């Protein structure tokens with residue numbers, strides 16, 4: 001655990017006199033996720049506190065824990081879960097980004113907890129866990145780039161129900 005902490009230690013940057021020491025605190029805060037307001041609780045957040053002025057400093061570990069807590073509260077994948085999802089598919093960040101239709105930098109930021117995906121993208125990540133969905137997306141991407149792809153034949157078009165036949169059922173609803 002301690003090896004994951006990126007604490008500065010030493011002298012307080014605020015007062016320049018006190019020494020920083022490690023404390024663990026539980027936090028509770030509101031987080032606005034689009035139109036939703038989340039109440040987030042985080043246990044044992046590692047922080048550094050000055051023994052002179054009382055300044056509290058949050059480092060990388062604190063930000064990671066907070067980000068994970070926001071993800072869990074929202075019901076989202078955490079950064080490590082996104083990485084795991086991608087690695088289980090045997091895809092590089094670039095390959096995964098192409099499949100999902102987002103930028104490589106975006107995937108990298110999701111996995112490092114530097115960017116929180118929105119609910120739509122979290123749903124997309126969930127859908128990408130299914131092989132059938134990945135195939136559909138790959139086929140769709142191929143059909144966009146392949147100009148030699150056959151266009152729908154006239155017989156296919158003719159088999160579609162005429163638009164007029166749909167109208168009566170819609171208008172007879174009480």
Ligand SMILES: [Zn+2]
Nearest residue numbers: 012015050053
């Ligand atoms: Zn201080």
